[in-house]
Amino acid sequence: MILKQLRIGTRASQLALWQANWVKSMLEERYPGMAVELVKIKTIGDKILDVPLAQVGGKGLFVKEIEEAMLRGEIDIAVHSMKDVPTEFPEGLGLVCITEREDPRDAVISRGVKFADLPQGARIGTSALRRQAQLLKVRPDLEMIIVRGNVETRIRKLETENLDAVILAAAGLKRLGFTAQVTEYLPVELSLPAIGQGALGIECRLDDEKVRETIAFFNHPDTAHAVRAERALLWRCEGGCQVPIAAHGLVNGETLTLTGFIASVDGSQTVKDMMSGPVADCEKLGIALAEKLLRNGGHEILSEVYQREVSREKEIPV
Numbered sequence: 001m002i003l004k005q006l007r008i009g010t011r012a013s014q015l016a017l018w019q020a021n022w023v024k025s026m027l028e029e030r031y032p033g034m035a036v037e038l039v040k041i042k043t044i045g046d047k048i049l050d051v052p053l054a055q056v057g058g059k060g061l062f063v064k065e066i067e068e069a070m071l072r073g074e075i076d077i078a079v080h081s082m083k084d085v086p087t088e089f090p091e092g093l094g095l096v097c098i099t100e101r102e103d104p105r106d107a108v109i110s111r112g113v114k115f116a117d118l119p120q121g122a123r124i125g126t127s128a129l130r131r132q133a134q135l136l137k138v139r140p141d142l143e144m145i146i147v148r149g150n151v152e153t154r155i156r157k158l159e160t161e162n163l164d165a166v167i168l169a170a171a172g173l174k175r176l177g178f179t180a181q182v183t184e185y186l187p188v189e190l191s192l193p194a195i196g197q198g199a200l201g202i203e204c205r206l207d208d209e210k211v212r213e214t215i216a217f218f219n220h221p222d223t224a225h226a227v228r229a230e231r232a233l234l235w236r237c238e239g240g241c242q243v244p245i246a247a248h249g250l251v252n253g254e255t256l257t258l259t260g261f262i263a264s265v266d267g268s269q270t271v272k273d274m275m276s277g278p279v280a281d282c283e284k285l286g287i288a289l290a291e292k293l294l295r296n297g298g299h300e301i302l303s304e305v306y307q308r309e310v311s312r313e314k315e316i317p318v
Contacts, residue, residue: 005035009066009075012040013150015172020079041066078203082196087235097202100220102171104198106191108184110165122164133244136267171198192246192261195230222251225279229258232286260289262298271297
């Protein structure tokens with residue numbers, strides 16, 4: 001039975017609205033006559049723009065209020081950037097679709113200078129500790145500047161903050177039409193993507209069979225297997241989206257290859273490894289790789305990172 005209407009919960013940022021509108025257009029194309037409504041919801045991550053996300057607490061900053069609206073029955077589904085989605089959900093809610101992944105790489109926007117050619121001590125704008133750690137590992141001379149805000153705001157900070165470059169997710173730049181401003185796409189060997197980067201997730205109430213059936217066509221099996229492996233690694237490391245943990249899965253036929261990375265914030269201590277296995281065991285693979293990383297130094301690195309962030313949180317007035 002086709003639903004007559006569907007309400008999509010979304011953040012109000014330019015990128016979030018692009019993503020929600022894309023889902024809306026796909027639903028309307030598949031189900032002519034369905035009334036699809038966007039419900040804009042402001043999250044705590046949208047409200048606090050003057051503090052680095054890692055100091056606010058990285059888990060659920062961009063989804064909590066949306067999930068609360070879903071539990072109240074005010075929306076039917078939520079569209080998220082997968083890299084923002086916590087590994088655990090409120091009771092009764094769950095991730096039921098993961099869309100085909102857009103370009104997962106990080107991108108450099110500068111004044112035409114590639115990353116390797118940036119001057120000594122260059123000022124680099126980024127919102128992610130993951131990027132900061134990986135790039136400092138290669139270029140410890142760089143000065144990392146935390147930049148917040150939507151995609152357009154962060155690009156403008158190249159000028160307003162006198163930065164030499166800003167680094168953002170390629171997927172968002174491509175979706176919003178900013179590819180002409182990209183100087184270089186960083187290879188994943190240099191900057192391993194965030195967990196789920198480039199993919200969208202659709203969340204709903206798990207007991208709503210009609211909604212689940214309606215949106216099932218969005219799920220892309222290869223992307224879903226890769227992202228589930230990445231998220232299993234993150235879950236096993238007890239990490240949020242704002243800790244220096246990265247993972248990237250690639251599916252080739254029935255084989256999934258997963259690369260994982262854990263680092264200190266300054267990139268001075270890192271551990272990186274890779275494992276392969278059947279796609280059907282994607283989550284087991286993620287957990288197994290996480291345990292290998294933790295055994296080989298990751299546990300000590302993360303213990304120090306978490307202790308540092310707890311200390312910083314105490315300094316922030318509530």
